[in-house]
Amino acid sequence: MSIINVMWAGGAPFASVHKVHNQILSRMEPAMPVKTWLLQGSAAACQIDVGAALEWNMTSARLKGRHVWRLLKPLMHNRFRQALLDSDARVVLLDGIGVARTLLPVLKVMPQIRVVVIFHGATRLNPAGRELLRGFPASRLTLAAVSQTLAMSLQDELGMQVAALRSAFDPAQFQAALLSREAARARLGLPDSQTRIFGAVGRLVDSKGFACLLEAFGRAAIHHPDWRLVIVGEGPRREALQARIARPDLVDKVLLVGHLEDVATLYRAFDWVLIPSLDEGLGLTLQEAVLARVPVLASELAVFREQLGDTGWYAMPNDESGWSEAIERAAQASADTVAAAQYRALAPDEAWSSFSQVARQLISGSQ
Known part of the structure; x- marks a missing residue:
């Protein structure tokens, strides 16, 4: 059997x-x-x-x-x-x-x-x-x-x-694999300094909202030459995104690093994780960032509120102005305080226990 x-x-x-x-x-x-x-x-x-x-x-x-x-x-x-x-x-x-x-x-x-x-x-x-x-x-x-x-x-x-x-990760196993901030930045070729690094992770497709994110970041970072945006992922929209990054307001400020198999170990390289998706079934990136104790700014989607509630920081999908303002507000907030509140809301240990129980019931037919 x-x-x-x-x-x-x-x-x-x-x-x-x-x-x-x-x-x-x-x-x-x-x-x-x-x-x-x-x-x-x-x-x-x-x-x-x-x-x-x-x-x-x-x-x-x-x-x-x-x-x-x-x-x-x-x-x-x-x-x-x-x-x-x-x-x-x-x-x-x-x-x-x-x-x-x-x-x-x-x-x-x-x-x-x-x-x-x-x-x-x-x-x-x-x-x-x-x-x-x-x-x-x-x-x-x-x-x-x-x-x-x-x-x-x-x-x-x-x-x-x-x-x-609701999918979940084993917190202990996930966190044990995380690299330190210094090691993660070195892996991504980023400066180990006070440079403000915003991260985004996902396939380079329209539904992930990266085109909007680039416009918003360009507005928010105009007076912050030390800000950087790192996007980890690969996909059919790379050429269009790369062309946008080459324009003067984003040149040298945004890095497309492509697909990295070890991306789940690298979240501590970021000060904030940005998730501008237009739609998601769950959004594992949100869970991975919160488990790494990195604060998340995400699209105003029901599935994200389901996981973070009022501790989440949200901007409307595909709203360049809204995202730009939200990024500026996030940069002024206490990242550690936001990350701690989001961790409590996600409750990874309880979520993993619940997921494990429901998964076994589904396979056994006892639900």
Whole structure:
């Protein structure tokens, strides 16, 4: 008997998914073997160790049944079914609606297997997706979301119960890996001095709000030549962001360092962490910064308020003026005081305990 953990793909764009699934599976009994499937990409491209993964190496067109692959979908389903039988799986953990669309038709006729679908972010469910979930035997299907905000949204849309599994980190393990301020700044090539360093972490995509952040930072830092903004991440918007950084008001003030696999150890390099996202399912960056005891300024999103409440510092998404003012106010505040209040609000020890309990209940089917 085993657990099958099915994720859409390996690689940096899916790092948060890999982290969440790894956290869930770390809460299971050691005697329960876990086998990971990657429908696309490789295990070597994952930021975490996913073990000996089965790499299916399928294209999106094939998985979604486009063009000629529509005719060959039964063959693909047969391959999945045989692999599930060979694995002696009793629980299958699915990464979101894309993977669910691919596997649920196969799993529907395998009554010995229970299914848990984890939603990681806002999902637009079309009628076919809703019908697929509603039509699966309810006694064998559990839906869960990585935040209470996301769970409530999905529950309203589907008319089905969605469990809130607010992802969390093991505080002791996370903090033990953190580098000191001096070592983290050295790793990023930053001056170990009184220079004010603002940090941002995430993929370079529109939804992360970095274009707005650059404009806001340019306004806020105009009279502060010693301020710096460091953005850690990679993505398709790099060229556009780099072009903006090259203009006179930001040149030598903003650094795009690209993707760093050890970014979770580097938060102490920053005086503040800025999270200008337009939308998030949870926002692991917020949790990582708070665990490192670095204060956070984030977009005014329900999912961030869910975690930090009134201790959070917020600015409206995509509001350049609002973000500029908020950055200036943050620079004048006591970072240690704000960080301490946010740490108490997030309550990492209690959050990890709750996450561990809910994760075990989801897999065991006892929730």
